[in-house]
Amino acid sequence: MDLPSTPSNHSPGRLPVVAIDGGAASGKSTTAQALARMFHLLHVDTGSHYRALTHCLLQAKVAPEDEAAVNSALGKLSLGTRVDGHEARIEIDGHVFGDELRGEAINQAVSRFAALPAVRSFLLPYQRGLAGTAAGRGFRGLAMEGRDIGSVIFPDAPFRLFLEADPTTRARRRAGQGQTDTIGERDRLDSSRATAPLVRPPGATVIDTTHLTLGEVVEAAAEILRQGGLAPAAA
Ligand code: DC
Numbered sequence: 001m002d003l004p005s006t007p008s009n010h011s012p013g014r015l016p017v018v019a020i021d022g023g024a025a026s027g028k029s030t031t032a033q034a035l036a037r038m039f040h041l042l043h044v045d046t047g048s049h050y051r052a053l054t055h056c057l058l059q060a061k062v063a064p065e066d067e068a069a070v071n072s073a074l075g076k077l078s079l080g081t082r083v084d085g086h087e088a089r090i091e092i093d094g095h096v097f098g099d100e101l102r103g104e105a106i107n108q109a110v111s112r113f114a115a116l117p118a119v120r121s122f123l124l125p126y127q128r129g130l131a132g133t134a135a136g137r138g139f140r141g142l143a144m145e146g147r148d149i150g151s152v153i154f155p156d157a158p159f160r161l162f163l164e165a166d167p168t169t170r171a172r173r174r175a176g177q178g179q180t181d182t183i184g185e186r187d188r189l190d191s192s193r194a195t196a197p198l199v200r201p202p203g204a205t206v207i208d209t210t211h212l213t214l215g216e217v218v219e220a221a222a223e224i225l226r227q228g229g230l231a232p233a234a235a
Pocket residue numbers: 024025046047048050051110111114115145146147148149186190
């Protein structure tokens with residue numbers, strides 16, 4: 001099943017969206033968080049949406065192969081958003097998640113659930129709707145990170161960044177965060193799925209973060225936004 005990738009009236013012209021895509025540990029989160037603070041944007045980590053759903057589906061003992069059970073479990077979940085500072089955090093049935101989303105069980109299962117069209121179409125309207133949440137809360141735009149933001153969620157976003165880094169550097173970053181993560185395997189699954197795979201969106205600006213410090217990555221991304229006419233927020 002293909003998800004709609006045609007331009008919608010969800011973002012540009014109304015509220016600038018900064019779409020930040022890339023593989024695991026490519027530097028997306030640090031960059032998106034920093035840009036959100038610098039430009040007063042609402043930061044959305046869509047990876048946490050897939051992790052939170054995976055957590056709920058695992059708790060409900062639903063297997064990704066059991067399409068009927070996945071659909072039935074999704075139909076019972078209600079999504080909301082809590083805004084903490086510049087951070088939009090997904091709520092499922094009123095619950096906000098923490099470190100439990102970063103554990104090994106979820107690292108291993110999340111790509112399989114994220115490959116399911118039912119899961120992706122469940123999240124799509126929620127993720128697009130966050131532009132309205134940002135506007136309603138007085139933010140100047142969205143800094144949304146993930147795998148399909150510039151290709152599917154906001155294909156008409158005025159700023160589309162794609163972050164890359166070599167596998168050794170990415171594994172070292174995850175180990176430095178004290179996490180065990182099968183980065184290569186997840187990237188393989190995320191890039192090869194049929195629905196909304198991890199791709200470099202046409203026209204996106206690529207930043208290779210391998211030999212850059214995170215500060216340098218943020219500065220490169222911020223410069224792209226300033227060059228594109230987005231003014232930094234007043235200090
Ligand atoms: O960014 P992350 O490592 O927390 O993402 C967890 C998983 O969620 C990742 O393996 C793929 C999936 N994901 C996705 O399919 N689409 C997104 N927009 C974001 C994440």
